[in-house]
Structure formats: C-alpha cells, structure tokens
Amino acid sequence: MSMELMVWRENEPITREQAAQTYSLAQGTPPADTVVPEVAALAKEVPGHARLFPEHALIVMEPDDLDEVSNRVFALARHYGLVCYDPQRHLVHNLAPLGVDPETQLHTGDGMLVTNPDLALVHDVLGTLSPQNPFAVLVTFGRHFIQVSPGYELEYKEGTIRRTMVPALEEVRRAFHEYAIGERGFLERFHWSAR
Structure with missing residues (x-):
C-alpha cells in the first residue's frame, strides 16, 4: 500500500489540524502543469514520486522506499521553504x-x-x-x-x-x-x- 506526503507553501507555522484540513481540501484538486516554483523544484528532486497540483505536490512512496524518500522530502521541503504534512503519522513539518x-x-x-x-x-x-x-x-x-x-x-x-x-x-x-x-x-x- 502506497503512502504519501504533501508539500506546499505557508506564511507561518501551522498546526497538525490545519495541515490535515489543507490536505483534505487538496484531495479534490485536479493535477496541473503550472505549479508553484518551489514545489516544482522539490518534485524534480524526487523523480517518479511526485504528483503536481497548482499549489502543492503529493509525494507518493511505496513501503520499501518510505524511509529513504520521506527523509529526503523532509530535508528538501525545508530547503525550498515548504511545509510538509505526513498524513500517515498525522505530523506537520514547519519551517x-x-x-x-x-x-x-x-x-x-x-x-x-x-x-x-x-x-x-x-x-x-x-x-x-x-x-x-x-x-x-x-x-x-x-x-x-x-x-x-x-x-x-x-x-x-x-x-x-x-x-x-x-x-x-x-x-x-x-x-x-x-x-x-x-x-x-x-x-x-x-x-x-x-x-
């Protein structure tokens, strides 16, 4: 069963509940070719794992590569100034x-x-x-x-x-x-x- 992380921009730290709500609302968003530049840059660094949307990306991982990819995404999100939400653990990574x-x-x-x-x-x-x-x-x-x-x-x-x-x-x-x-x-x- 695949797992995912969501990355996007926020102007200030958010709570787990706010991140969960943003994640839930984003579920109905159609994919896009035009994406926030920081989100697009992060997605390029995890090829084959990212689904792009206008304001966010979903990083999809299989159990075999979960630890490696998720730890890389946490670091990349910080590098690019993005919030990262882990819905499986219900944890948000703020800047x-x-x-x-x-x-x-x-x-x-x-x-x-x-x-x-x-x-x-x-x-x-x-x-x-x-x-x-x-x-x-x-x-x-x-x-x-x-x-x-x-x-x-x-x-x-x-x-x-x-x-x-x-x-x-x-x-x-x-x-x-x-x-x-x-x-x-x-x-x-x-x-x-x-x-």
Whole structure:
C-alpha cells in the first residue's frame, strides 16, 4: 500500500489540524502543469514520486522506499521553504521555530529522520510513542542526546548516560524542548541514575 506526503507553501507555522484540513481540501484538486516554483523544484528532486497540483505536490512512496524518500522530502521541503504534512503519522513539518543547533536530528522508532526539526514537530512526535514507535531521540552527534521510550524512561548522554523515569508526557515534552533550545533545566528537575 502506497503512502504519501504533501508539500506546499505557508506564511507561518501551522498546526497538525490545519495541515490535515489543507490536505483534505487538496484531495479534490485536479493535477496541473503550472505549479508553484518551489514545489516544482522539490518534485524534480524526487523523480517518479511526485504528483503536481497548482499549489502543492503529493509525494507518493511505496513501503520499501518510505524511509529513504520521506527523509529526503523532509530535508528538501525545508530547503525550498515548504511545509510538509505526513498524513500517515498525522505530523506537520514547519519551517520554524527551530532549536539552537541546526545539526540536531530527530529520530523515531518508526523510521522518521529529520535534521533540524521544528519545535512543534518534536512536541507532536513525543505524543506518538507506542509499540509501533518505540522511541524518540534528539541527537547532536559526537556531543549529546536525549531519548525517551514508552513508559517515559528518559535517557540523557553527555559523556556518560543518565537515566530517569518521568511521570508524564508533558514533562518529557518540556525536557525535549529545553534540550532543543540549549537549556538543561531538566537535569536539575529529575533524579538521574548513571547507566
């Protein structure tokens, strides 16, 4: 069964609900030869996967190439200044606001990889932890990372790995947000044990 992403321009960050509504409304749009230039440029970089419409493109992927193509599309959407909506995961990739380190990557247990993810995406991804998505991690390779798994076991590594259990999703989201913006208040709030 094929899966798809939708890319288009937005003037400001949007919510998952707004992205889902835009995606739903776009379903009745007829294909077009004339397309927004940034959307057309992105489509050229994923040949064989894009269906073009006047204001957006649908990037269609088969399960075998889902991770590779979707991760490429996330990067291309940022490069071309486009919003990307993932209807399967019900996640939207906005252009801003971002964390402090453009090399930070968001990895998930269901195969998503996003370099320099927007803060709302990080927030929303944490709500998708499940047996099908068994972890989420923000990593700045060679320096440090923060990771969580279902049940809210939080790990932080900077030199040594520390581990703690966090009681609620909102506390996990707060810790990931702090990590992304370069703050480390979560290190003081929780009782950590060395691994």
